[in-house]
Amino acid sequence: MPISLDSRIPDGDLADKWSNQQANFKLVSPNNKTKYKVIVIGSGLAGASAAATLAEQGYQVDCFSFNDSPRRAHSVAAQGGINAAKNYRNDGDSTYRLFYDTIKGGDFRSREANVYRLAEVSGQIIDHCVAQGIPFARDYAGYLDSRSFGGVQVSRTFYAKGQTGQQLLLGAYGALNRQIHLGKVRMFVRSEMLDVVVDKGVAQGIIVRNLVSGEVSRFNAHAVIIASGGYSNMFYLSTNALSSNVTATYRAYKQGALFANPAFTQIHPTCIPASGEHQSKLTLMSESLRNDGRIWVPAKQGDHRLPADIPHNERDYFLERRYPAFGNLVPRDIASRAVKQVCDKGLGVGPTGHGVYLDLADAIDSSGRDIIEERYGNLFEMYQRITSENPEKTPMRIYPAAHYTMGGLWVDYHLMSNIKGLFVIGEANFSDHGANRLGASALMQGLADGYFIVPSCVSHYLTEQKPQLVDTTSDSFNEIDQSVENRVADLLSIKGQHSADYFHRKLGQLMWDNCGMARSEKGLRKALDEIPKLSEQFWQQLKITGCGKELNFQLEKAGRVADFLEFSQLVCQDALHRSESCGGHFRQESQNAEGEALRNDDDFSYVAAWQFKSGKSNHQPEPATLHKEPLRHEAVAPDQRSYK
Amino acid sequence: MANYRVNIWRQDQTEKQGRFEQYRVEDISEDMSFLEMLDVLNEKLISDDLVPVAFDHDCREGICGACGLVINGIPHGKECGTTTCQLYMRHFTADTEITIEPFRAQAFPLIKDLMVDRSSLDRVLQSGGYVSVHTGAAADANNVLIAKHKADDAFTAATCIGCGACVAVCRNASGMLFVAAKTSQLALLPQGQPERLERSLSMVKQMQDEGFGNCSNHYECEAACPKNIPASYIAQLNRDFLNASMTSKEYESQTHCKSLEE
Amino acid sequence: MQKLKDFIVSPIGSKVIMALSGAMILLFLVGHALGNLLIFRGQESLNSYAYWLQNSPLLWGFRATMLLLLMLHVMLAVRLYLQNKKARPVAYAVNKDMQLTFSAKTMIFSGAIIFAFIIFHIAHLTLGWISTTSLEVEAGQQMIDVYSNVVAGFKLPEIALFYVISLLVIGLHLHHSIKSLFQTLGFHHENFHQMIDYLAPAVIVILTLVFISIPLAVLFGYLPLVVQP
Structure with a gap:
């Protein structure tokens, strides 16, 4: 298959592109819609909203989740809020400003047309969510309240205390429930997609394992939508849920879909530091805390006094010092890096030295305890539960942790990958956040894709498809089903001595050390050298007890770790090739005298879309082939991103 | 250690x-x-x-x-x-x-072991735990104002995470707190009003069909709830259900049609 | 009709009927307790009150209503209890209560004791199966001497004790009932539920004391058995 990287961006001015596109979309007539079937993988914000909206329009939808209920999807954990260019505050916000902030926040590595469209539909999302009965925060007059987030100087983030993701997900889950009740959506829970069936460059269906019975079955459809989220769990410790994984997108990649910018991963600055070896995940403290919290470390190394005993003039408020214009509200990548730098200098606090203070004492003094509790009460409780320290008495300790992945499957303006009929939405695609995502934009993107963008794109695609489905007993299904069954059998037959978790931890450490917040050619080459060895060990020493025809979470985990082992090499390859620093991707070789990231627009202003190349062994691919989609900056000229 | x-x-x-x-x-x-x-x-x-x-x-x-x-x-x-x-x-x-x-x-x-199937909770919500709004139909978000205390109250109900602890702790394995949290969230908001009464009827019916027990007002559910959702929402559900049972027109209109046919 | 049936068998409908029937029985109890107090004014007062009641044209209507309410209350209670048992087929190995009260936990048992007590009580004092003294009210018309019956009965310590215990069980049953009543009927608001929290125990204590005072008074000789001249 020749690779075409046609991004199908419509003509016209930036502001008209989406309306032009909508005017040109072809439509399926209402009574023909029932003849088309769409598969949605994932039931988070993007997946649930897409499944519900497509079903509302009349299509038959099959939706899959590996959890026991759609409501468990990890979108539920998003805390801070959702952006929308409503300008309810009259503080100078507009569609263009949201677009501009997102492009700049993404360090000029995203597609302008996609980002503008995102900003355009952002307001509609809030309208729809309010209509669904989502209890957003209100002011005393009954109007919607909003707050500020990192990298932004207007107040455009709508929120429901620190549980915005949960509320939005429950809204989408409600919409999905309604369609399940009406019989328009068939929901398959505890079902994991293990491969996508592609024949002659067209997606025809998927192969799914029922996690309770262990049964592997085939599903066909006219279009497949992947909404399986991100891959931060390749670092082992991340803010993601424990079962979040790369399998769905990686399998699609192995079937020919291009993977774009895999090295663009986001490290979130404000997480609770790890307390020991046993740690299974890291917990995020919402970025909204930086609205009122001040980040500092002791100015002198080895200052072991209690934080309250250190006078103001002996503290280093390093974000405020280095970035006076944005202060504690600099974007996530910049804040994370600054935290890492002070800790590397030995100024870090806490038992491990991997931590800085996030202090709300000044805010409590100026705004009052009640106001601060009202804003962050549930976060304080959460922090206290985990650390047994009260953040109203002693400052919180925070440290960066892997959080979000901007990279994902390559999609065009229609959110379709280079495989026809394979759409990718939400965190699983690469499209809108460039090299760094701004806070409260993930919820916006997931819902924009699911409610408003992908349904019309899928409809348009279906107008060109015949209603006949490819039979699930066809050669293409047989072949891929067989390979899935073989792989399960292979994993079970190793009978070595280490659990899947053992390998996952090792991989995570390798990736965090060499491909985490700061990357160097030397480190990346080391990782690219070590990971294949680890992978080889995995396929010789993995141990799974129990069998495959029953509920076996070790087997699920092993399959996911196996994919992470291959995929992380692609991440390192991408990180190595991109020898500039941009957004979350910081190459030590590319920084200025002050230690700020140095972008190289002349050589790297493109989307790196990688094509799978199989190797001699099933488990060890050859280095991937690079395809470049040049980025054209017509509306915003890239400049050095400055928050000083 | x-x-x-x-x-x-x-x-x-x-x-x-x-x-x-x-x-x-x-x-x-x-x-x-x-x-x-x-x-x-x-x-x-x-x-x-x-x-x-x-x-x-x-x-x-x-x-x-x-x-x-x-x-x-x-x-x-x-x-x-x-x-x-x-x-x-x-x-x-x-x-x-x-x-x-x-x-x-x-x-x-x-x-298996400590894992149970809680899909009955999903089915209860499928029977009516939502506002039936079509994507794209909504008016501007600030068109309808909601008093802050009402929005906060609805939020407290909406924080339910669907874990099922209320059912697990209840001597009767009743799902009332779970159902009440959802019906109350929507009953407290203007968006939830049009379907409010039918919602309480259909969700309670589904709860009954799933084999949950009945509420004996023990309030163990609110004590076990990891989100501290109070049992006063159950009173709200009781109120709505009573109101719905007395005023809902569904059955009458059906019999009316039948009698016309006859 | 279908709708009414659906309502009665629904989890909330059953409870509402339980609550309403219970509430009416409670109102009856209040009246009953006030009437009982007449015993302290002497034989004459109580007996003439009893005579008035027994000759009331509403007597049988009232009795039938109370019986119906009681049967409804008991039948629904048994039905709910069996449903609730079925909803938890496998019991926990370790049980721990958090805010569950003893009264709430034992409703079905206190209810069963009360039901047995009511049968005994009706047989004892309404039907007079156990000991009967009758007196002539007017020429040729006899009526049970309620006062003497009560006093004669409670002179026996085992009967007095049985009454006292049963009446305490009623108090226990009411402890959960009164608070539960408001919740089931949908009244649970921070503005007044604290008031109910204080008022309910007060009502129960007064009611129980009033009831218990009679067997105790007889047992300790405050109410003498007077032979009718």
Whole structure:
């Protein structure tokens, strides 16, 4: 298959592109819609909203989740809020400003047309969510309240205390429930997609394992939508849920879909530091805390006094010092890096030295305890539960942790990958956040894709498809089903001595050390050298007890770790090739005298879309082939991103 | 570092007989979460060629609602307002015995070990736990104003994570707090009004059909709820249900049509 | 009709009927207790009150209503109890209560004791199966001497004790009932539920004391058995 990287961006001015596109979309007539079937993988914000909206329009939808209920999807954990260019505050916000902030926040590595469209539909999302009965925060007059987030100087983030993701997900889950009740959506829970069936460059269906019975079955459809989220769990410790994984997108990649910018991963600055070896995940403290919290470390190394005993003039408020214009509200990548730098200098606090203070004492003094509790009460409780320290008495300790992945499957303006009929939405695609995502934009993107963008794109695609489905007993299904069954059998037959978790931890450490917040050619080459060895060990020493025809979470985990082992090499390859620093991707070789990231627009202003190349062994691919989609900056000229 | 003896319910499949088994876990740090303690146990079981203990869990930050174990007789353990994944070992005295059981209810069939099937809760919500708004139909978000205290009250109800602890703790395995949290959230907001009464009828009916028990106003549910959702929402549901039963027109209109046909 | 049936068998409908029937029985109890107090004014007062009641044209209507309410209350209670048992087929090995009260936990048992007590009580004092003294009211018309019956009965310590215990069980049953009543009927608001929390126990204590005072008074000789001249 020749690779075409046609991004199908419509003509016209930036502001008209989406309306032009909508005017040109072809439509399926209402009574023909029932003849088309769409598969949605994932039931988070993007997946649930897409499944519900497509079903509302009349299509038959099959939706899959590996959890026991759609409501468990990890979108539920998003805390801070959702952006929308409503300008309810009259503080100078507009569609263009949201677009501009997102492009700049993404360090000029995203597609302008996609980002503008995102900003355009952002307001509609809030309208729809309010209509669904989502209890957003209100002011005393009954109007919607909003707050500020990192990298932004207007107040455009709508929120429901620190549980915005949960509320939005429950809204989408409600919409999905309604369609399940009406019989328009068939929901398959505890079902994991293990491969996508592609024949002659067209997606025809998927192969799914029922996690309770262990049964592997085939599903066909006219279009497949992947909404399986991100891959931060390749670092082992991340803010993601424990079962979040790369399998769905990686399998699609192995079937020919291009993977774009895999090295663009986001490290979130404000997480609770790890307390020991046993740690299974890291917990995020919402970025909204930086609205009122001040980040500092002791100015002198080895200052072991209690934080309250250190006078103001002996503290280093390093974000405020280095970035006076944005202060504690600099974007996530910049804040994370600054935290890492002070800790590397030995100024870090806490038992491990991997931590800085996030202090709300000044805010409590100026705004009052009640106001601060009202804003962050549930976060304080959460922090206290985990650390047994009260953040109203002693400052919180925070440290960066892997959080979000901007990279994902390559999609065009229609959110379709280079495989026809394979759409990718939400965190699983690469499209809108460039090299760094701004806070409260993930919820916006997931819902924009699911409610408003992908349904019309899928409809348009279906107008060109015949209603006949490819039979699930066809050669293409047989072949891929067989390979899935073989792989399960292979994993079970190793009978070595280490659990899947053992390998996952090792991989995570390798990736965090060499491909985490700061990357160097030397480190990346080391990782690219070590990971294949680890992978080889995995396929010789993995141990799974129990069998495959029953509920076996070790087997699920092993399959996911196996994919992470291959995929992380692609991440390192991408990180190595991109020898500039941009957004979350910081190459030590590319920084200025002050230690700020140095972008190289002349050589790297493109989307790196990688094509799978199989190797001699099933488990060890050859280095991937690079395809470049040049980025054209017509509306915003890239400049050095400055928050000083 | 502490050691514990844990009694865990082991059961291979729904149909098979289950039993308690006792294991020893060693070198548990007080900063470990309860589930991390189980991870340590599972790693040990795997290295001994045994099948590890199956339990549901996912986000491990207390919001997804997947985890839920009955720990020493209380769902999610005795710490107030805490999910199992956010329960820390510092709350357990060293060298004691910890008994871990699955959620027990007719409406939650056991799948394996400590894992139960809570899809009955999903079906209750499918029967009406939403506002039937079509994507794209909404007017501007600020068109309808909502008093702050109402929005806050609705939010408190909406924080339900669907873990099922209210059912697990209830002597009657009743799902009333779960149902009431959803009906109250929507009953408190203007958007939920048009379907308010029918919603309470259909959701209560579905709850009944799923085999949940009835509410005896014991209020153990609010004590066990990891999100501290108060039982006063159940009164709200009772009120709506009573109102709906007295005023809803559904049956009358059907019989009316029939009589016309005749 | 279908709708009414659906309502009665629904989880909330059953409870509402339980609550309403219970509430009416409670109102009856209040009246009953006030009437009982007449015993302290002497034989004459109580007996003439009893005579008035027994000759009331509403007597049988009232009795039938109370019986119906009681049967409804008991039948629904048994039905709910069996449903609730079925909803938890496998019991926990370790049980721990958090805010569950003893009264709430034992409703079905206190209810069963009360039911047995009511049968005994009707047989004893309404039907007079156990000991009967009758007196002539007017020429040729006899009526049970309620006062003497009560006093004669409670002179026996085992009967007095049985009454005292049963009446305490009624108090226990009411402890959960009164608070539960408001919740089931949908009244649970921070503005007044604290008031109910204080008022309910007060009502129960007064009611129980009033009832218990009679067997105790007889037993300790405050109410003498007077032979009718």
